[in-house]
Amino acid sequence: MMPPDDANSVSVFALVSSGRHPVSGRAGRAREDARAVEMGLMLAGSALKLAHAGDADDGALRDCLEAYLGMFHGLGDDRPGELSLLPMTTEDDAVAALSEWLANSGARLVLTGQRAECGEGSAMLPYLLAERLGWSVVAGIAAIESVDAGSATLLQALPQGQRRRLDVRLPCLVAVDAVAPAPRQSAFGPARRGSINVVEGIETSPDTARRAWQTQPARARPRRLKVVKSGNARDRFKAAAAKSSASGGQVLSGLTPDQAAEKLIDYLRKEKILREEKTPSISEEASAADQ
Amino acid sequence: MLQTLLPILIFAALIVGAIGALRRVRLWRQGRRSPMVWRRILLIPKRYLNDLHHVVARDKAMAHTHVATAGGFVAAMALAVVVHGFGWRHPILGGLLLAASAAMFVGALAVNRRRVKPPEKLSRGPWQRLSKSLLAYSVGMFLISLPLVGIAPALFGGGVLAVLLIALVAWGVLEMIVGMGWGGPMKHAFAGSLHLAFHRRPERFDDRHPKSIRPSGHQFDQDASHDEHRGSRSTALFPLDLNAEKLGVEKPADFQWEQLLGFDACVQCGRCQAVCPAFAAGQPLNPKKLIQDMVVGMAGGTDSGYAGSGYPGIEVGKHHGASAEPIVPQLVEAETLWACTTCRACVEECPMMIEHVDAIVDMRRFITLERGETPEKGAAAIDNLIATDNPGGLDNASRLDWAADLEIPRIQDRPEGVDVLLWLGDGAFDMRNQRTLRALVKILRAGNVDFAVLGDEERDSGDVARRLGDEATFQRLAERNIATFSRYRFQRIVTADPHSFHVIGREYPAFGGEYVVKHHSTFIAELFDAGRLSVATSEQRETITYHDPCYLGRYNGEFAAPRQVLAALGLDVAEMERSGYRSRCCGGGGGAALSDVPGKARIPDMRMIDVRETGATTVAVACPQCTAMLEGVVEPRPQIKDLAELVADALIEQPTAADDIVSPADSEFFDEVPA
Numbered sequence A: 001m002m003p004p005d006d007a008n009s010v011s012v013f014a015l016v017s018s019g020r021h022p023v024s025g026r027a028g029r030a031r032e033d034a035r036a037v038e039m040g041l042m043l044a045g046s047a048l049k050l051a052h053a054g055d056a057d058d059g060a061l062r063d064c065l066e067a068y069l070g071m072f073h074g075l076g077d078d079r080p081g082e083l084s085l086l087p088m089t090t091e092d093d094a095v096a097a098l099s100e101w102l103a104n105s106g107a108r109l110v111l112t113g114q115r116a117e118c119g120e121g122s123a124m125l126p127y128l129l130a131e132r133l134g135w136s137v138v139a140g141i142a143a144i145e146s147v148d149a150g151s152a153t154l155l156q157a158l159p160q161g162q163r164r165r166l167d168v169r170l171p172c173l174v175a176v177d178a179v180a181p182a183p184r185q186s187a188f189g190p191a192r193r194g195s196i197n198v199v200e201g202i203e204t205s206p207d208t209a210r211r212a213w214q215t216q217p218a219r220a221r222p223r224r225l226k227v228v229k230s231g232n233a234r235d236r237f238k239a240a241a242a243k244s245s246a247s248g249g250q251v252l253s254g255l256t257p258d259q260a261a262e263k264l265i266d267y268l269r270k271e272k273i274l275r276e277e278k279t280p281s282i283s284e285e286a287s288a289a290d291q
Numbered sequence B: 001m002l003q004t005l006l007p008i009l010i011f012a013a014l015i016v017g018a019i020g021a022l023r024r025v026r027l028w029r030q031g032r033r034s035p036m037v038w039r040r041i042l043l044i045p046k047r048y049l050n051d052l053h054h055v056v057a058r059d060k061a062m063a064h065t066h067v068a069t070a071g072g073f074v075a076a077m078a079l080a081v082v083v084h085g086f087g088w089r090h091p092i093l094g095g096l097l098l099a100a101s102a103a104m105f106v107g108a109l110a111v112n113r114r115r116v117k118p119p120e121k122l123s124r125g126p127w128q129r130l131s132k133s134l135l136a137y138s139v140g141m142f143l144i145s146l147p148l149v150g151i152a153p154a155l156f157g158g159g160v161l162a163v164l165l166i167a168l169v170a171w172g173v174l175e176m177i178v179g180m181g182w183g184g185p186m187k188h189a190f191a192g193s194l195h196l197a198f199h200r201r202p203e204r205f206d207d208r209h210p211k212s213i214r215p216s217g218h219q220f221d222q223d224a225s226h227d228e229h230r231g232s233r234s235t236a237l238f239p240l241d242l243n244a245e246k247l248g249v250e251k252p253a254d255f256q257w258e259q260l261l262g263f264d265a266c267v268q269c270g271r272c273q274a275v276c277p278a279f280a281a282g283q284p285l286n287p288k289k290l291i292q293d294m295v296v297g298m299a300g301g302t303d304s305g306y307a308g309s310g311y312p313g314i315e316v317g318k319h320h321g322a323s324a325e326p327i328v329p330q331l332v333e334a335e336t337l338w339a340c341t342t343c344r345a346c347v348e349e350c351p352m353m354i355e356h357v358d359a360i361v362d363m364r365r366f367i368t369l370e371r372g373e374t375p376e377k378g379a380a381a382i383d384n385l386i387a388t389d390n391p392g393g394l395d396n397a398s399r400l401d402w403a404a405d406l407e408i409p410r411i412q413d414r415p416e417g418v419d420v421l422l423w424l425g426d427g428a429f430d431m432r433n434q435r436t437l438r439a440l441v442k443i444l445r446a447g448n449v450d451f452a453v454l455g456d457e458e459r460d461s462g463d464v465a466r467r468l469g470d471e472a473t474f475q476r477l478a479e480r481n482i483a484t485f486s487r488y489r490f491q492r493i494v495t496a497d498p499h500s501f502h503v504i505g506r507e508y509p510a511f512g513g514e515y516v517v518k519h520h521s522t523f524i525a526e527l528f529d530a531g532r533l534s535v536a537t538s539e540q541r542e543t544i545t546y547h548d549p550c551y552l553g554r555y556n557g558e559f560a561a562p563r564q565v566l567a568a569l570g571l572d573v574a575e576m577e578r579s580g581y582r583s584r585c586c587g588g589g590g591g592a593a594l595s596d597v598p599g600k601a602r603i604p605d606m607r608m609i610d611v612r613e614t615g616a617t618t619v620a621v622a623c624p625q626c627t628a629m630l631e632g633v634v635e636p637r638p639q640i641k642d643l644a645e646l647v648a649d650a651l652i653e654q655p656t657a658a659d660d661i662v663s664p665a666d667s668e669f670f671d672e673v674p675a
């Protein structure tokens, strides 16, 4: 598969992280990050650059980063993959390191999985990075339709298979959804040939926010079931199959940004996520509003 | 006239043939080099007469034909050089030359009879022509040599007849000598002889097995029983150097030069095609065509000159290759390589001792390790193996869930060691196979065997990863399993899975793991032999047949033990036509069940037809994969029972049990059982 011509002028990066296998807990490619790399390879071919901020001396991490490099095959040339490893300890803040480095990297389009599989896994990284860099950010992306020097056309995944076409200005951070095309196989040969370059001179700063946090093992919470009393099998099936998040939604269009913000704030107040008369601030809980 | 023309003809042919032969050698030398041991050329006659003929002689008529034709030709040619070439026209030599030509003529007649309506497996084209050329050479050489013994000397002085005779001999010599060097059908004699000398698996030959013709030895002596089946002397895949520049075979020149030489030895007899389960099922694989495609790739060109059966569903003549061009897909389609079950039936049958499976796995290695294009389900299985140590992506800790109520001892609790380490294999995750494993545990208990399992420390043996070409994952699994084994003490490993049996027993030694590994059929047969199992023979007379798993039979030569077990149960085995070393694969090996290349029929369905032909109501199996494949055939069909299930069903519980568990110290017991 050859990358489209227009992408050649845009430098494309993918941020990757160490995944955690749901059964064995072993490190490996993170599923969404692998999809981001796949998307990047389809777009930029072997010109795609990978980056990770983490512990450069961790052997398991290196194996897992090599697994991403193992995806550099079938691209029309034999150029091996390259990954920049920004060295930092697990105590440090990846956002600081990545944003500083990305700002000087010439990157125009940065892809990453929507949510990491270990660490905080808060799905906040793309937002925080974009905030610092002053870039656009889009989440839930299923495909990239086209890219030119100044903008990109993307498809955003919505519940129940719906898609929304977005035009975004570059530079842009793209958080790739789990419905994006499946990643190609990671092959041993290209993985071995790819290079991991430890970037020197990265200023790291400790993740102060996290210090204050307490962590505890997750508890599986019971999920509220909507019991449908209908005697009709079809209704019961539909109720069971329906994605609850999609119900009661409302599509607003043709509003000015101020009106739209007004509507959103009203909604958040109604859901008791915002208290009256308080300046809205984005918090992690807010992103959970759709659950 | 003849006396001037003949020497010119003979020497010209020899020179031109030699030039062609040198060019052929150059083609082989494009492959990866390995140290040359020239001395091996001396092995040719012995290996030809002994080992090659052992295979050829499976088709008696063809063997006799070949002896007459080839023997006659070699003698006639050698004598012709002396008599006609150097002009030493001694009547005795002349007589011998006549006899040799006559013998060749008789052989050539038989060749021609077979060629009147050649069976599908044979190639036509130049091979059809060869049969005529053999006649031309033998008749021409016979008649032209008659004057040597004083018969009809006046007749051939000159004229039309002499020209005709010279033309006949010239045709023959052109085919036989020039063609040998320049890639005609007779190439097989030249390439074949050298292939015998430089074969990559010298273990296959008797000169490496001086004791192979031994009087009846130990019944269960592994070497002795193996040697009865020469095909299983060398069946482990060659380890791949993971630090090599390129992994696996991308281009014909990436093969070892001995492999290229081997491909060139093919006589297009189609024996491999006739036994290939994938070919029979209409999948796009034909081992004979594959070998010919390798020849095309090595020499450069297209496959349009191929005059035999192609890959089912793929047109002949559309593919091309060159020694420095990628094989897949312009010369061979990837699905052809993925259709192979690695059943080794082709290798077993090949009279030229060509190693098809090695070549196929070499090419798969490149596709998987360098191209990352393993068929989807195969790639998923490999990812699972990397993440969870089993191909299903299941929690390795659940490997013993099926045995929760059996209280199977863990080897971790037995630091003093056990007699038998029971290797469960990935069948432990499969509900059907769990029944077999439960039966096996029951048998081991009935036989008072001191055994234990590794539990969640057991990992996949690496069989599937290796056959799918992922040597990296295989080697990682092998190293980890070997490290695990090294922590515990046991006398032998017993497993109900022939794939684990083969991989641990035959392929781990290359990685430093040497163990006594026994398939459960062998082990149960030993228990019977030692009188440690008592069974009630069934009153119901039922017809039963036995399906030989490829990795137990052809790969490891164990044909006897399963039949002994069935005999001990008082069952009469109605053998299928294709059984023993000719057993037809169930379709589940080599990752073929994962790559699942479409065909016209399913291999297990075809095997079930074989089963039905015996009238059997039960087919005994000895492999989890065979069980799964055959049980996948729609009912009604004969029932499928593992040997262990049959034995467990017939067991008579003995009251003595628990007290006299055999301790490791007594375990040499087995080795002293006389045959």
Ligand code: SF4
Pocket: B272, B275, B276, B277, B278, B279, B285, B286, B287, B339, B340, B341, B342, B343, B344, B345, B346, B347, B356, B357, B585
């Ligand atoms: S190993 Fe078996 S399936 Fe593969 S080519 Fe040979 S006969 Fe066919």
Ligand code: SF4
Pocket: B265, B266, B267, B268, B269, B270, B271, B272, B273, B287, B288, B291, B346, B349, B350, B351, B352, B353, B354
């Ligand atoms: S590969 Fe062997 S069995 Fe097959 S056609 Fe050639 S010589 Fe015959």
